[in-house]
Amino acid sequence: MRALVFESFAGPLSVQEVPVPDPAPGGVVVRVAASGICRSDWHAWQGHDADVVLPHVPGHELAGTVEAVGGGIRRWRVGDRVTVPFVNACGRCAQCAAGDHQVCAHQTQPGFTHWGSLAEFVALDAADVNLVAVPEELDLTTAAALGCRYATAFRAVTQIGRVRPGEWVAVHGCGGVGLSAVQIAVAAGARVVAIDVSAAALDLARQLGAEHTVDGGADVPVAVQDLTAGGAHVSLDALGAPVTCGNSLRSLRPRGRHVQVGLLPPEQGRAEVPMERVIALELEVLGSHGMAAHAYPGLLGLIAAGRLDPGRLVTRTLALDESAPALADVGRRPGIAVVTSF
Numbered sequence: 518m519r520a521l522v523f524e525s526f527a528g529p530l531s532v533q534e535v536p537v538p539d540p541a542p543g544g545v546v547v548r549v550a551a552s553g554i555c556r557s558d559w560h561a562w563q564g565h566d567a568d569v570v571l572p573h574v575p576g577h578e579l580a581g582t583v584e585a586v587g588g589g590i591r592r593w594r595v596g597d598r599v600t601v602p603f604v605n606a607c608g609r610c611a612q613c614a615a616g617d618h619q620v621c622a623h624q625t626q627p628g629f630t631h632w633g634s635l636a637e638f639v640a641l642d643a644a645d646v647n648l649v650a651v652p653e654e655l656d657l658t659t660a661a662a663l664g665c666r667y668a669t670a671f672r673a674v675t676q677i678g679r680v681r682p683g684e685w686v687a688v689h690g691c692g693g694v695g696l697s698a699v700q701i702a703v704a705a706g707a708r709v710v711a712i713d714v715s716a717a718a719l720d721l722a723r724q725l726g727a728e729h730t731v732d733g734g735a736d737v738p739v740a741v742q743d744l745t746a747g748g749a750h751v752s753l754d755a756l757g758a759p760v761t762c763g764n765s766l767r768s769l770r771p772r773g774r775h776v777q778v779g780l781l782p783p784e785q786g787r788a789e790v791p792m793e794r795v796i797a798l799e800l801e802v803l804g805s806h807g808m809a810a811h812a813y814p815g816l817l818g819l820i821a822a823g824r825l826d827p828g829r830l831v832t833r834t835l836a837l838d839e840s841a842p843a844l845a846d847v848g849r850r851p852g853i854a855v856v857t858s859f
């Protein structure tokens with residue numbers, strides 16, 4: 518099969534012929550119809566994820582059809598249209614028993630712990646636990662975004678951030694996950710301030726319903742405090758950088774909730790968290806890590822009802838042969854880029 522491969526960290530990315538994977542017991546192999554290119558793929562390529570073994574195929578934000586099933590599969594058959602959270606939970610540990618599959622102790626992640634979905638086929642573990650059926654009315658290109666960025670934003674805004682109507686939400690970083698968070702927060706009835714260094718990304722944020730935008734080069738906390746008359750109720754670092762993390766914490770009003778969504782690999786510097794402010798203002802500092810497969814029906818229901826429209830976030834579709842420069846330049850162009858031909 519054809520796949521995007523790197524053989525050294527931050528080294529050349531090239532499309533190569535590699536063996537088609539076999540399904541593991543309890544797992545499936547999916548023929549990939551669409552695979553988004555996410556900042557986490559860039560982190561894997563850069564060597565920021567200790568799970569990655571070289572040579573490697575990135576890609577974790579996917580949708581497609583079941584091509585082969587391993588032994589013991591009950592829920593899926595060949596031809597089923599599916600997507601999957603990027604965290605593939607074991608289904609058996611204490612976290613899974615509590616429903617917290619997104620922090621499973623024995624999780625695997627396509628594109629990190631094994632070869633991923635920027636390829637014609639991808640192997641997925643514990644399919645009965647992790648696969649999500651894609652409704653006929655949802656196209657697979659849009660469904661791919663549900664594997665990582667859109668579902669992650671949905672959980673960060675609605676479940677972790679507990680955003681309520683009328684609250685101010687600040688979104689720091691308007692890449693794929695940030696723009697998703699803007700759309701979801703607006704749909705939840707929040708008033709959104711979007712922050713980014715890119716004017717094009719801020720334009721898109723306004724189109725998605727952001728009430729105010731702030732240039733990331735400005736004094737962001739002061740600007741957010743001014744625009745929201747005292748600070749955001751909820752603030753998300755949707756980029757994952759020490760500066761956006763710090764800005765997010767300083768953008769909050771008393772008792773505000775900071776949600777860390779973007780990855781913060783220590784290789785890029787540790788974020789300085791103003792704990793004196795956390796104490797004095799009784800801030801909450803929260804992490805958000807994907808979303809369990811069993812939580813998808815709520816999200817899919819809002820999409821079917823027209824309340825959420827992840828398709829608006831997909832601004833570019835590409836061929837696999839175009840994926841190398843797109844991955845290397847991730848974040849340069851606004852919106853979500855999805856590989857749709859392999």
Ligand SMILES: [Zn+2]
Binds near residue numbers: 557558665
């Ligand atoms: Zn991702």
Ligand SMILES: [Zn+2]
Binds near residue numbers: 613624
């Ligand atoms: Zn588990």
